[in-house]
Amino acid sequence: SFHVRNLSKVYGMGEVEVVALQSIDLDLYDGEFVVILGPSGSGKSTLLNILGGLDVPTSGHVYFHDRDLTHTNEAELTRFRRDCVGFIFQFYNLIPSLTARENVALVTDIVRHPMRPEVALERVGLGDRLDHFPSQLSGGEQQRVAIARAIAKRPEVLLCDEPTGALDYKTGKLVLEALQRVNQELGTTTVVITHNAAIANMADRVVTMRSGEITRIQRNEKK
Amino acid sequence: SFHVRNLSKVYGMGEVEVVALQSIDLDLYDGEFVVILGPSGSGKSTLLNILGGLDVPTSGHVYFHDRDLTHTNEAELTRFRRDCVGFIFQFYNLIPSLTARENVALVTDIVRHPMRPEVALERVGLGDRLDHFPSQLSGGEQQRVAIARAIAKRPEVLLCDEPTGALDYKTGKLVLEALQRVNQELGTTTVVITHNAAIANMADRVVTMRSGEITRIQRNEKK
Numbered sequence A, B: 001s002f003h004v005r006n007l008s009k010v011y012g013m014g015e016v017e018v019v020a021l022q023s024i025d026l027d028l029y030d031g032e033f034v035v036i037l038g039p040s041g042s043g044k045s046t047l048l049n050i051l052g053g054l055d056v057p058t059s060g061h062v063y064f065h066d067r068d069l070t071h072t073n074e075a076e077l078t079r080f081r082r083d084c085v086g087f088i089f090q091f092y093n094l095i096p097s098l099t100a101r102e103n104v105a106l107v108t109d110i111v112r113h114p115m116r117p118e119v120a121l122e123r124v125g126l127g128d129r130l131d132h133f134p135s136q137l138s139g140g141e142q143q144r145v146a147i148a149r150a151i152a153k154r155p156e157v158l159l160c161d162e163p164t165g166a167l168d169y170k171t172g173k174l175v176l177e178a179l180q181r182v183n184q185e186l187g188t189t190t191v192v193i194t195h196n197a198a199i200a201n202m203a204d205r206v207v208t209m210r211s212g213e214i215t216r217i218q219r220n221e222k223k
């Protein structure tokens, strides 16, 4: 579980200051499926990057299982990212010189009980593109390789920054089902950032952000 | 206007062949606003890249005002891209070492009657981020810089590959209104690729693609 307390992130550039996060408080429970909604620039990626140990806040704390991620050393943070977190980046961050399968294997080779790369790529509908490079794939196909790479890790925590941004409705649904399946089979704590309010129906809870703050947290009774 | 005749694009890699476009026929009329819908991998970006003179087909023709773009020389193609086309890329393709304003000015400096960079960035809601670099902007903010860069050119043709992919509903609407305004004020022939069927309502016509083919062309009576 995560406990976020009074988290702030401020970028100061000369006389201009940009407040990306403003005193955020948030609890995430083990095995939950949480969706974060909010307009462009509202601080979603910044929050997810800090939760995933990829960025540091200006002030405040993030506790993961009672360990303070925001006051620990680089080696601990690296271990947390490698062993506990599967991350789907907003810009995919695939390695151009590796095929789809190799991009997934790069991550699964260092994890104890991964899915086989072929299985993960099959789950996102790319079973017939294993040996193609990112430059040979469409935008949405690249995004799906990034998703396969994260779920193949069978992580304890799955952080997804707009995993369906480049996908049509049907392909997006396939991907969300793959994420939901990991969440249900493995009890993976899953956080999905999206602009698509329709995806919010899948969540246990929906967190709405605006201008660096959390404005609403709604439990989804229908689930 | 564009006249596309029997256009095909085939990628052959060893024994595997990927047919990105299969015998496409399409007419686009001056000043029209056309939306192209279709699932991930259906050939939308490939078609748009060929229309914009950024890629060559395997066979077939693309006529722009009766000039055959697919059988011309590199200098003609460069002049077409520079003087006639504003292009919004699916991956934005901003220059990281230039600010938002400089990224737009890079394009407007070589055009006869551009918008001022500040005006274009203001139209997409980024008037207060002119001197920030892409790395200091969120995903959706970077996408909007790419949109400002294309509309500032006040081009004869505007080709947009998923211009609202990284944007929430309200910001997406702002951007689409900016595109629609250019289309109406300047008579710019506008093609927008999207997965979002709600955007299709803005179009004069909607072209639906699947597996490299055009399956339907619908005129929008409501417009």
Ligand SMILES: Nc1ncnc2c1ncn2[C@@H]1O[C@H](COP(=O)(O)OP(=O)(O)OP(=O)(O)O)[C@@H](O)[C@H]1O
Binding pocket: A135, A136, A137, A138, A139, A140, A141, A166, A167, A168, B011, B018, B019, B020, B038, B039, B040, B041, B042, B043, B044, B045, B046, B047, B090
């Ligand atoms: N260089 C390449 N080599 C092989 N196949 C390619 C190459 N570029 C594109 N393709 C394939 O051609 C097909 C069409 O790609 P395209 O990028 O046009 O799709 P798209 O409709 O834009 O998809 P998306 O919505 O995911 O962006 C895809 O299946 C893609 O994998």
Ligand SMILES: Nc1ncnc2c1ncn2[C@@H]1O[C@H](COP(=O)(O)OP(=O)(O)OP(=O)(O)O)[C@@H](O)[C@H]1O
Binding pocket: A011, A018, A019, A020, A038, A039, A040, A041, A042, A043, A044, A045, A046, A047, A090, B135, B136, B137, B138, B139, B140, B141, B166, B167, B168
């Ligand atoms: N390095 C930086 N320097 C200055 N400002 C920054 C920096 N990185 C992000 N920001 C700003 O912080 C705010 C929040 O950014 P963030 O990327 O978290 O937004 P977001 O909600 O993910 O937006 P999007 O939906 O467009 O991806 C934005 O206004 C952004 O411009």
Ligand SMILES: [Mg+2]
Binding pocket: A044, A045, A046, A090, A161, B138, B139, B140
């Ligand atoms: Mg973001």
Ligand SMILES: [Mg+2]
Binding pocket: A138, A139, A140, B044, B045, B046, B090, B161
């Ligand atoms: Mg595409």
